Amino acid sequence: MSGLINQLLDEIPSNEEEQQTKALQRVADIARDLWKTEPGSTDLDLLAQRVGDLAREESNRIPLGQSGLLEFFCSVVSTQGLPRASLVVQCLRIIGNSSADTDENRARVVASGCLPAVVALLKNDDDEVLAFVIPVLFNICVDYADEPSSSEPAQKAIYQAGINPELISLISGPRLEDAAPLLNYICKLLGFVATQEPEANLVHPATPFVLLSLADNQPPPVDVKEFLGQTSVALTYLSQEQFQQSFLETPGSIKLIFQTFSTACGDLDASLEGPEDEAQLKQVQTAFTATLADLSAHALFASSCSLDGPEVATLQGWISTAHIPLQSAACLALGNLARSDEKCVYLVQARGIHKPLAAILADQSHVDAGLLHSVLGFLKNLAIPAANKSVLGDAGLFEAEALPRIWDLDAQTQVQFDAVSLARLLLVGCPANVHRICSPVGDEGKSKLQSLIDLSARSDQEPTQMETARAITTVCRVLHSTPAAAKESSSTPDIIDLDTFYATHNTIVDAMLRLGQQSKYPILRSELLFALALMARTAAAGAAAISRTASQQEKLLAFIAEVITGEKSKTEQTSNETENPSAPSLEEIQNLVSLEPQAPISSGTQQKPTTATTTRNVDRENALVLVAELLRQSSSSDALSADVKRRFEHLLREGGEMVLRERKSGE
Incomplete structure (x- = not known):
C-alpha cells in the first residue's frame, strides 16, 4: 500500500490545478479506505506525512482543499482517542x-x-504535539487577506473552543519552560481573541497579570519583541473593565504594572530593533498611560494606595522623570486619587506635589499636548480647596512662562482651555492670586489679566470664551468683595487701586459680557449679573467702567433689558406709553431690591436646588440693583450718556413695578 501511495503522490502534476485536484481525490479515496479498514496502519501515517510535505508548496494548497484531503484529515484529528501522536502531528x-x-x-x-479538538491538544503532555498545535492555530487565525474580516470566524472559533484558559494555564504552570520557544505565537493567539465578547469559562481572569508577569520576569537584556508582545496583549485585556477588577484584586498587581511601565519607558531601546518596534513601543507606552488612568479610577486602587505609601511615592517620582508617558500617567493616576479636599491639601502642603507640576508648565520645552493636559487636570483638582490656592500661586503658576505661556497656545485649544480653567479656580476667593494676575509684567506694564482679555477677544472656541469670561469676572468679583485685599502670603503685593485697574483694563466689561450673550448656561448669566451689580455698588470706578461700556455697547443694554423685562431688545419706552403716576419713585425702587448672589462661583460647593422662576427673580433683582447703582452714581460721573440714563430709568421703573406685583401676588 505504501508503494501505491508514493507512486500516486509522485505523479501529481505540478502546474495544472484541475489535474492536481483529480489526482489528490484518488489519494483521498485511499486515505478514507485506510481509515475505515485499518485505522492503526502506519501507511496512513506515511500518507499523511507526504500530504503534509505537499502542503508546504503554495501551488498545492488549493487542490488539497478542493480534493477533500484537507477535510478528511480535519475529521481524523477530531476523532476521540487517536492511537498515536505521530498521526496527530502529521494531521x-x-x-x-x-x-x-x-x-x-x-x-x-x-x-x-x-x-475544538485542535485546541484540546494543548492539554497533551507530548512536547512534539505542542510544538505543532500552537503554530497550526496561528496559521489558521492569522490575517493574511486584504479583508481583515476573513480571519474573524477562525478567531471566534478558537475562542469558543477555550483557547484562552488553555494557553494561560500552559504559560502559568509547570509547562512554561516547554512552551517558552513558542511564546511569540502564544501571545499573538491570545491577542487574536482578546477583543471577543467575554463569556464565562472562556477567558482566564488572570490573563493580564500572567502576561505582565512574563514580561517583568525576563532576564536582562530584555528581549524587545517578546516584551512588547506580552505587554501589548496584557494591556488589550486590561482595557476592558471586566478584567480590571480581577487584576486589582491580585496581590502585587499595582507594583507589577508600575514595574513593567517603567521598563517600557526606561529600559528598552526599540530603535535598535527597527522602526516597527519603535512604533509599537510608543503604542504600548500610550496604552500603559490609558490603562493606569482607568485602574486608578477604581475604588480598589485608592484603597490599596495610601497617600504616604510607596505607590504614591513612585507616582510622584515619575512626575520629575524625563519620560512623558510616565509623567502623564502619574498626573492622571494621582488626579484620580485626589478626589477630596483633604487629600488635595495633604498632597500640596505635606508632599509638595505641586512643585514639579509647576516646573513642567514653566519649562518652555514642554509642548506635548497630552502631558500638559494631564498636568493641568491634576492641578485643577489640587486648586479646588481654598487652602491650596495661594500656595499654588506661590509656586509661580501665574508667572509669564507658566500659565500665561499656555494661554498663547492657540493651536492646542483643549490645553489652552485647561489652562484658563485652572486660572479661574485659582482666582476664586483668593485675593493673593488676583493680585498676581493683575500685576504688570515687564516694561510694557501689561498684566497677565490683560493676556486673558486678549484671549477672550481672539478665541473662536466657545468653551474657552466662556471660561475666559468667567475667570475675568471672578477677578472683578474678588476685587470688589475684598476691597482691602487682605494679604494671604508674604509675596502678596500692595492693594490694587481700582481707578488704575479699570483704566489699564478698559475692555474688561466687554470681555465679561460674553457670559450674558449666551443662553445655553443660565448660571453663567447669573454670575455676570451679580459681579456687575457688585462692581457698581461697591466702587465708583467699577460703576464708571460699566457705564462707559453701556454707553458704547448696545449689547449690554439689551442684556440688562432682557433680564429685567423678560423680552429681548426692549430697551426703551415706546411712543404710546406713559409713566404710571402711581408707580414707585426711583428712590423707592432703589431701596426695594437687594443684591443677591445666585450661586457661588467656586467649584465643589453644594447648592440648594433652585427653580427657573427663582433664578429669574434673583437675576432681575440683581439687574435692578445694577441699574439703580449706575443711575445713583451718574450724577457724579459723565460716563453714562443721557440717552442711556433715560432708558435705564425706564427699565428701573418697569422692573420695580414687576417686583412689586410679584411680591403682592405671593403674599
Whole structure:
C-alpha cells in the first residue's frame, strides 16, 4: 500500500490545478479506505506525512482543499482517542500548511468543526504535539487577506473552543519552560481573541497579570519583541473593565504594572530593533498611560494606595522623570486619587506635589499636548480647596512662562482651555492670586489679566470664551468683595487701586459680557449679573467702567433689558406709553431690591436646588440693583450718556413695578 501511495503522490502534476485536484481525490479515496479498514496502519501515517510535505508548496494548497484531503484529515484529528501522536502531528502539519496564506482552506478548517479538538491538544503532555498545535492555530487565525474580516470566524472559533484558559494555564504552570520557544505565537493567539465578547469559562481572569508577569520576569537584556508582545496583549485585556477588577484584586498587581511601565519607558531601546518596534513601543507606552488612568479610577486602587505609601511615592517620582508617558500617567493616576479636599491639601502642603507640576508648565520645552493636559487636570483638582490656592500661586503658576505661556497656545485649544480653567479656580476667593494676575509684567506694564482679555477677544472656541469670561469676572468679583485685599502670603503685593485697574483694563466689561450673550448656561448669566451689580455698588470706578461700556455697547443694554423685562431688545419706552403716576419713585425702587448672589462661583460647593422662576427673580433683582447703582452714581460721573440714563430709568421703573406685583401676588 505504501508503494501505491508514493507512486500516486509522485505523479501529481505540478502546474495544472484541475489535474492536481483529480489526482489528490484518488489519494483521498485511499486515505478514507485506510481509515475505515485499518485505522492503526502506519501507511496512513506515511500518507499523511507526504500530504503534509505537499502542503508546504503554495501551488498545492488549493487542490488539497478542493480534493477533500484537507477535510478528511480535519475529521481524523477530531476523532476521540487517536492511537498515536505521530498521526496527530502529521494531521496538524496538513492543517497548518494548507491554511498558510490560503483563506479558502482556512474557511474549510473552520467549517469542519475540528478546532475544538485542535485546541484540546494543548492539554497533551507530548512536547512534539505542542510544538505543532500552537503554530497550526496561528496559521489558521492569522490575517493574511486584504479583508481583515476573513480571519474573524477562525478567531471566534478558537475562542469558543477555550483557547484562552488553555494557553494561560500552559504559560502559568509547570509547562512554561516547554512552551517558552513558542511564546511569540502564544501571545499573538491570545491577542487574536482578546477583543471577543467575554463569556464565562472562556477567558482566564488572570490573563493580564500572567502576561505582565512574563514580561517583568525576563532576564536582562530584555528581549524587545517578546516584551512588547506580552505587554501589548496584557494591556488589550486590561482595557476592558471586566478584567480590571480581577487584576486589582491580585496581590502585587499595582507594583507589577508600575514595574513593567517603567521598563517600557526606561529600559528598552526599540530603535535598535527597527522602526516597527519603535512604533509599537510608543503604542504600548500610550496604552500603559490609558490603562493606569482607568485602574486608578477604581475604588480598589485608592484603597490599596495610601497617600504616604510607596505607590504614591513612585507616582510622584515619575512626575520629575524625563519620560512623558510616565509623567502623564502619574498626573492622571494621582488626579484620580485626589478626589477630596483633604487629600488635595495633604498632597500640596505635606508632599509638595505641586512643585514639579509647576516646573513642567514653566519649562518652555514642554509642548506635548497630552502631558500638559494631564498636568493641568491634576492641578485643577489640587486648586479646588481654598487652602491650596495661594500656595499654588506661590509656586509661580501665574508667572509669564507658566500659565500665561499656555494661554498663547492657540493651536492646542483643549490645553489652552485647561489652562484658563485652572486660572479661574485659582482666582476664586483668593485675593493673593488676583493680585498676581493683575500685576504688570515687564516694561510694557501689561498684566497677565490683560493676556486673558486678549484671549477672550481672539478665541473662536466657545468653551474657552466662556471660561475666559468667567475667570475675568471672578477677578472683578474678588476685587470688589475684598476691597482691602487682605494679604494671604508674604509675596502678596500692595492693594490694587481700582481707578488704575479699570483704566489699564478698559475692555474688561466687554470681555465679561460674553457670559450674558449666551443662553445655553443660565448660571453663567447669573454670575455676570451679580459681579456687575457688585462692581457698581461697591466702587465708583467699577460703576464708571460699566457705564462707559453701556454707553458704547448696545449689547449690554439689551442684556440688562432682557433680564429685567423678560423680552429681548426692549430697551426703551415706546411712543404710546406713559409713566404710571402711581408707580414707585426711583428712590423707592432703589431701596426695594437687594443684591443677591445666585450661586457661588467656586467649584465643589453644594447648592440648594433652585427653580427657573427663582433664578429669574434673583437675576432681575440683581439687574435692578445694577441699574439703580449706575443711575445713583451718574450724577457724579459723565460716563453714562443721557440717552442711556433715560432708558435705564425706564427699565428701573418697569422692573420695580414687576417686583412689586410679584411680591403682592405671593403674599
